[in-house]
Amino acid sequence: MRSVNSHFSIMISVFVLLFSFQFTNVIKSIVNDYATKIVNDYAIVIVSSAELKEDELRKQIPEIESLSEISSKKILDRLKNDMSSKNLSLLQVALPKFYSLKLESIPNKKRIEAIKQKLMGINTITRIETFAKTHEKMFKMLQLLQAMVYIFAFFVAFVSILLIFKQIRIWTYEHSRRMSIMTLFGASFFMKSAMLYRMTLVDSLVSSILVCALYTVAPRLAIVKDFAAELDIMVPEFDLLYQGGTLIGASILFALVSVTIVSRKIGRV
Incomplete structure (x- = not known):
């Protein structure tokens, strides 16, 4: 049960991190699309x-x-x-x-x-x-919303990164005895940390796949379509090849960097 909770901690943190990143892209796309509509209508x-x-x-x-x-x-x-x-x-x-x-x-x-x-x-x-006042007011409101989303996403991402680092640190201490024994036998850094890399990579991949699935399904839901139609905005479709590949690649890179930073830092202590 404890192992499941530790994996869940990584998965939910990576999920929130990737979700926030992609959400800022969605908001940016919506604002740009609305700006184009304003230009066309104005x-x-x-x-x-x-x-x-x-x-x-x-x-x-x-x-x-x-x-x-x-x-x-x-x-x-x-x-x-x-x-x-x-x-x-x-x-x-x-x-x-x-x-x-x-x-x-x-x-x-x-x-x-x-x-x-x-x-x-x-x-x-x-x-x-x-007729500038009405259009400018609406566009400024959207820009303010975009800025607020970016700030909120930054703080959420910051907290998620701290939680991920904390969990990797816990795993490092849990496997410190095994890693110490491998050090005595002359194992390299990456060999000693192989288990940490594997666990973090698997959890990150699962989270990135869930985020991709969520953003693929969400724009197709009737409630989302109706809400977008009422506000006269366009919710962008999720590009599974490009955006999905970016999220998965980012999750893999982040997992590798996180384990490397935490393991090396603890190794120097």
């Missing part, structure tokens, strides 16, 4: 008394993605029954032109003001609506 509305050329605007504002004219047909169609065709034609000529200006990335408040000032410097432009 547009500056420009009212101009004359036609605007995208190439000319790009000379002043290099980060312009596209400039498209907003049709006034819907407005004129609503007034069709209330106005004569002559007045409607005059109104169509008198109406200013409306444009939707999209940017390559989300600008901050300072950059928005700079873009607005450059646009207002064009004589034909009479009004500009940036």
Whole structure:
């Protein structure tokens, strides 16, 4: 029973460590995806008394993605029954032109003001609506959430590493007599620590496989899909080959390094 508990201590610590690492990747992917959606949805509305050329605007504002004219047909169609065709034609000529200006990335408040000032410097432009506050607020909230997740994951990972080191230290002391006997027979460091390496590697591999299984299944669950749909976010699919291989490789490397550090440190005491 004691042996099972000791193995469980390593497995749960490695599981939490890898889970935290992968969770930060998921949050990063969600924030990046949402940022892309904001960029695609966000547009500056420009009212101009004359036609605007995208190439000319790009000379002043290099980060312009596209400039498209907003049709006034819907407005004129609503007034069709209330106005004569002559007045409607005059109104169509008198109406200013409306444009939707999209940017390559989300600008901050300072950059928005700079873009607005450059646009207002064009004589034909009479009004500009940036709609920046709502988009910037939402994006900053997501960035704050991402930062909080990173900080929390760091502390969780730190505690997990301490627990893993502590358990390896306990195993080292438990097998100290056997290791001392092997030292007398001239065994190398790696031969003496073979059992510690084996136990830590097996526990780490089991934990990494469980983490891979969890992140493979979770995005496919109906409750996760519904929750993501409500928030209009996309939960990324787990790449079993690349991300799974990274987690398994990281668990193996961490197990080897942990045993080496603890065993050598105790050996010098």
